[in-house]
Amino acid sequence: xxxxxxxxxxxxxxxxxxxxxxxxxxxxxxxxxxxxxxxxxxxxxxxxxxxxxxxxxxxxxxxxxxxxxxxxxxxxxxxxxxxxxxxxxxxxxxxxxxxxxxxxxxxxxxxxxxxxxxxxxxxxxxxxxxxxxxxxxxxxxxxxxxxxxxxxxxxxxxxxxxxxxxxxxxxxxxxxxxxxxxxxxxxxxxxxxxxxxxxxxxxxxxxxxxxxxxxxxxxxxxxxxxxxxxxxxxxxxxxxxxxxxxxxxxxxxxxxxxxxxxxxxxxxxxxxxxxxxxxxxxxxxxxxxxxxxxxxxxxxx
Amino acid sequence: xxxxxxxxxxxxxxxxxxxxxxxxxxxxxxxxxxxxxxxxxxxxxxxxxxxxxxxxxxxxxxxxxxxxxxxxxxxxxxxxxxxxxxxxxxxxxxxxxxxxxxxxxxxxxxxxxxxxxxxxxxxxxxxxxxxxxxxxxxxxxxxxxxxxxxxxxxxxxxxxxxxxxxxxxxxxxxxxxxxxxxxxxxxxxxxxxxxxxxxxxxxxxxxxxxxxxxxxxxxxxxxxxxxxxxxxxxxxxxxxxxxxxxxxxxxxxxxxxxxxxxxxxxxxxxxxxxxxxxxxxxxxxxxxxxxxxxxxxxxxxxxxxxxxxxxxxxxxxxxxxxxxxx
Numbered sequence: 001x002x003x004x005x006x007x008x009x010x011x012x013x014x015x016x017x018x019x020x021x022x023x024x025x026x027x028x029x030x031x032x033x034x035x036x037x038x039x040x041x042x043x044x045x046x047x048x049x050x051x052x053x054x055x056x057x058x059x060x061x062x063x064x065x066x067x068x069x070x071x072x073x074x075x076x077x078x079x080x081x082x083x084x085x086x087x088x089x090x091x092x093x094x095x096x097x098x099x100x101x102x103x104x105x106x107x108x109x110x111x112x113x114x115x116x117x118x119x120x121x122x123x124x125x126x127x128x129x130x131x132x133x134x135x136x137x138x139x140x141x142x143x144x145x146x147x148x149x150x151x152x153x154x155x156x157x158x159x160x161x162x163x164x165x166x167x168x169x170x171x172x173x174x175x176x177x178x179x180x181x182x183x184x185x186x187x188x189x190x191x192x193x194x195x196x197x198x199x200x201x202x203x204x205x206x207x208x209x210x211x212x213x214x215x216x217x218x219x220x221x222x223x224x225x226x227x228x229x230x231x232x233x234x235x236x237x238x239x240x241x242x243x244x245x246x247x248x249x250x251x252x253x254x255x256x257x258x259x260x261x262x263x264x265x266x267x268x269x270x271x272x273x274x275x276x277x278x279x280x281x282x283x284x285x286x287x288x289x290x291x292x293x294x295x296x297x298x299x300x301x
Numbered sequence: 302x303x304x305x306x307x308x309x310x311x312x313x314x315x316x317x318x319x320x321x322x323x324x325x326x327x328x329x330x331x332x333x334x335x336x337x338x339x340x341x342x343x344x345x346x347x348x349x350x351x352x353x354x355x356x357x358x359x360x361x362x363x364x365x366x367x368x369x370x371x372x373x374x375x376x377x378x379x380x381x382x383x384x385x386x387x388x389x390x391x392x393x394x395x396x397x398x399x400x401x402x403x404x405x406x407x408x409x410x411x412x413x414x415x416x417x418x419x420x421x422x423x424x425x426x427x428x429x430x431x432x433x434x435x436x437x438x439x440x441x442x443x444x445x446x447x448x449x450x451x452x453x454x455x456x457x458x459x460x461x462x463x464x465x466x467x468x469x470x471x472x473x474x475x476x477x478x479x480x481x482x483x484x485x486x487x488x489x490x491x492x493x494x495x496x497x498x499x500x501x502x503x504x505x506x507x508x509x510x511x512x513x514x515x516x517x518x519x520x521x522x523x524x525x526x527x528x529x530x531x532x533x534x535x536x537x538x539x540x541x542x543x544x545x546x547x548x549x550x551x552x553x554x555x556x557x558x559x560x561x562x563x564x565x566x567x568x569x570x571x572x573x574x575x576x577x578x579x580x581x582x583x584x585x586x587x588x589x590x591x592x593x594x595x596x597x598x599x600x601x602x603x604x605x606x607x608x609x610x611x612x613x614x615x616x617x618x619x620x621x622x623x624x625x626x627x
Contacts, residue, residue, distance in 0.1 A: 024413050024458075026381005026491040031521070058492035059379050059525040105527035105576075107379075109493045109535060112463030117323040140381040140491055141412030142458045143466070170595035172382075175413040178458040185460065200550065200561055207554035211561070211588050213595070234561055243519045244565040 007124035009155030011079075015051070015131040017288050018156060019191070020149065022183075023165040024175025026140035029196035029232075031061040032242055033165050034137035038066075039268050040281040041133050042092045051082060051131045053122055054096035055149060056139040057115050058108050063098040065242040067264050073099045079127040086262065095126050112144040119148045140175075142182040150186050161189045161288065163229070167197045168216035176217075180224060191287050192227035193217055194280060200234040208233075227287070230280045235273040320344075320464045360506055362475035367507035370405070370482040372624060375500065375512040375538065379525025381491035383517045384546040384584075386415040387594050388613075389488040392513075393420070394599045395617045397443040402483045405436060407473055408447035409500055410490035411466045412459055417449040421597020425450055433478035446477050463495035470499045491525075493532040501536045510624060511541035513581070516572070518548050518564035523572045530576050541623050542581035544616055545569035550586040551608070561586060579623075582616040584609050 012018070021034045031054070038052040054062035063069050066085045073095070074081040082093030097108060097118065110118070128134065139145050153160060162183050166176035176193070183190050195217025199208045211234060221228035241264075268274050324338035333339070334349025342348075367373070376389045389406060396404040408416035417423040417437075425437040427450045436444030448459065448469060461469075479485065490496050501509070512533055516526040526543070533540050545568060550561045566572075573580040587609040593600040601610050621627040 025415075026383075026413075027517075027522075028382055058494050059381075059528065061521045061524070064521055064524060104524060105531050107493045107528035107531040107535065109498065109532055111321070111495050111498060113321060113323055113325075115494070142460050143412050144462050144495070147460060147462060167382075169591050171386075171415045171418050171591075174418060174455055175415070177456045178413065181456055182458040182460055185458065202552035202555060202557065203559050204552060204557035205555035207552055209550075209553060209588060211550065211586060212591050213588070236559070236561060236563060239519060239561070240563050240565060243521050243563065 006152075006155055008120065008152045011124050011126070011128070012153065012156040012159075015128060015134045015156070016159065017132065018134045018136065018153065018160050019284070019288075020136045020138060020160065020162045020188070021165060022138045022146065022162055022179055023140065023172075024142065024177070024179040024182075025166070025172045028165050028167045028172055030140075030165050031056070031065055031137050032238070033163070033194055033196060033232075034135050035062060035065040035242060036238075036268070036273065036277050037163070037281065037284070038092060038094075038133075038135045039265055040274065040277050041135070041285075042086070043265060043269065044281060044285065047091075048132050049091050049093075049130060051093045051095070051128045051134040052137065053126070053134060054094070054098065054137045055119055055122065055145050056137060057097045057110060057118055057145065059139065060096040060098035062094060062096045062137055066092075066094055068094060069098070069104065071099055076127060079125045081127055085264070093128055093131075095122060115144050116148040119145060120152050123149075123152050142178060146182065150188065157187075161191045163191050163284065164193045164226075165196055166193065166217050166220070168195055168210070168213045170216065172212075173216050173220050176220065177224075180226070190226055191284050192229035193221045194229045195231035197234050198231040203236065227283065229283055230276065232273060232276055235271060237271045238268075238273040241267055241271060357502070359471045359475055359503065363471065363503050364506050366475055366477070366479065367485075367504065370479065370485045370507070372483065372510045372626070373485045373487065373504060373507065374510055374541070374620075375487045375489060376515065377489050377497070377512050377529050377533070378491060378515040378522075379493065379527075379529035379532075380516070380522040383515050383522055385491075385515050386410070386419055386488050387590060387600075388513070388515055388544060388546065389486050390416065390419045390594070391599075391601055391613050392617060392620075393439075393443055393445075393486055394601055395614065396484050396486075397440060398601075400442055403442045403444075403481055405444045405446070405479050405482045405485045406488065407477075407485060408445070408449065408488045409470050409473065409496050410488060411448050411461060411469060411496065413490065414447045414449035415594075416445060416447045416488055418597060419594045420445060423449065423455065423597070427451060430478065433476045434472075435478055444479060444482075446473055466495050467499040470496060471503055474500075474503050493529060497532065498536075501538065509538050511539040513541050513620065514543045514578070515546055516543060516569050517546055517562050518560065518568040519562045520566045522562075523566065523569065526569075527572065527576060530578060540578045541620055542579035543569050543573045544581050545583040547586040548583040553588075558585075581619050582612050584612045584616070 071083045082095045084090045085092040198214045326332040326336045339345045
């Protein structure tokens with residue numbers, strides 16, 4: 001196929017599945033879901049190779065969440081080397097505009113064409129190697145970044161799918177609807193919907209408060225004929241883990257990265273969210289592999 | 302101004318047009334139309350002729366409309382979902398509580414307009430008259446303009462790239478018949494991109510009175526907010542102050558306050574001190590705020606005695622004070 005011959009197409013050939021995490025609204029937890037998805041896929045099999053690409057150019061959050069703040073990107077003859085969250089094992093690669101900034105408070109003030117160019121570069125120049133999954137974290141909205149992604153990834157269209165994240169409020173659901181109608185317009189299969197921030201458990205008395213109301217996501221999924229992947233309550237443990245992902249980066253430079261991130265995965269697996277996320281990932285993997293496939297178990301042997 | 306610019310110097314973000322090629326030097330640059338990146342650009346001839354050093358043709362119209370507006374305030378935040386639209390709505394309601402004050406709210410979040418829902422006017426339409434588009438009025442003295450009023454259904458997605466968004470923003474500024482306004486509040490989408498550059502570009506001449514930056518206490522949000530403040534400095538907008546939203550949650554059962562979004566790095570207070578901006582106040586997380594927004598009613602009117610309302614009112618008073626309107 002001639003379309004395969006674009007630089008992006010060549011690069012993406014070695015990637016088995018591409019999952020785009022999107023939502024119309026900002027701050028509903030796209031990045032935290034992307035990070036959890038990547039971590040869970042990583043843990044799903046001892047040989048799974050996962051990449052996470054952050055195309056939120058004006059507000060990259062992935063580096064912080066994976067505890068990679070302050071790292072830089074290395075050039076190699078084969079392209080940019082992703083920052084590996086698990087150090088020498090190199091099974092969890094990460095790429096974000098955050099790695100390209102000199103200071104963390106530098107703003108990226110770019111209009112569409114420049115964002116488009118950056119995304120193309122991320123897709124064509126990053127040396128991911130062979131990947132089982134590439135998780136793509138997107139900015140809010142349905143604009144330049146999203147159109148560019150879909151445009152450049154056209155050669156790999158058959159391996160693309162999307163996960164929509166929403167919170168239960170009406171305001172967020174409205175934007176999630178817009179996001180869904182976007183995926184329909186561009187013919188992007190939707191794996192399902194995740195309702196985030198549904199309920200908060202008071203650490204003092206255990207009372208569950210529906211901070212942003214509840215149940216809206218499931219209802220929307222039913223109405224629109226989507227798979228409802230699950231709902232995740234607000235988990236302060238997780239917020240703290242992903243947020244604080246320790247500012248130790250100054251002390252531990254790259255060589256020490258290994259131990260530290262294993263720590264992140266271990267810590268993540270201890271949170272209650274990871275238990276709730278497990279069936280979500282199983283459902284996603286199931287949907288991607290098709291009903292006949294046994295899943296990742298076969299890969300590990 | 303500097304007569305000779307280095308080819309490597311970054312272009313001023315304000316002078317790069319929305320449909321420019323990747324490495325556009327900026328239309329006001331000495332290199333406009335002559336740089337390597339200009340080859341093949343549809344506007345190369347225009348830039349090379351030197352015409353572009355003049356102002357945008359829409360600017361005189363914007364200036365004329367905006368000459369009737371006393372104060373223009375932007376509500377910004379690098380991060381999404383921190384409460385920009387909610388805060389804008391509360392600010393609008395609070396200003397218009399005084400019936401001598403005329404307030405306008407302009408929603409430039411084109412891909413995700415929330416303002417119509419929050420203000421309870423989601424099903425309204427914009428009407429055109431000889432003097433321009435009429436805003437939708439929530440009450441006599443509170444007019445609203447949003448792309449949400451122009452869609453056939455709320456389910457429709459707007460998939461626009463930058464240039465189209467900019468076109469609409471310029472129309473919002475020059476074609477909307479706001480009338481005499483005391484305050485124009487501009488609610489923006491998250492990020493620092495097309496919409497933000499455009500609004501600043503179009504309002505530069507008329508002058509923006511300042512920006513209110515909204516954040517939540519986590520570092521992930523603060524990171525983006527630092528970038529937003531950096532953006533304000535780059536383009537020369539005065540930051541009126543920072544509002545910390547969703548700070549602390551009081552359990553309705555046991556009344557214990559807990560931090561849902563933990564300020565792992567000192568929260569907005571420390572960030573504001575580091576960046577040299579004022580912390581206007583902190584608003585606790587109250588599930589009723591979200592509910593009010595979903596139903597389109599004013600939280601301040603519904604629950605005037607709640608701690609969140611008191612925090613909102615203090616912040617609004619402080620903003621008036623900073624602007625010299627108190």
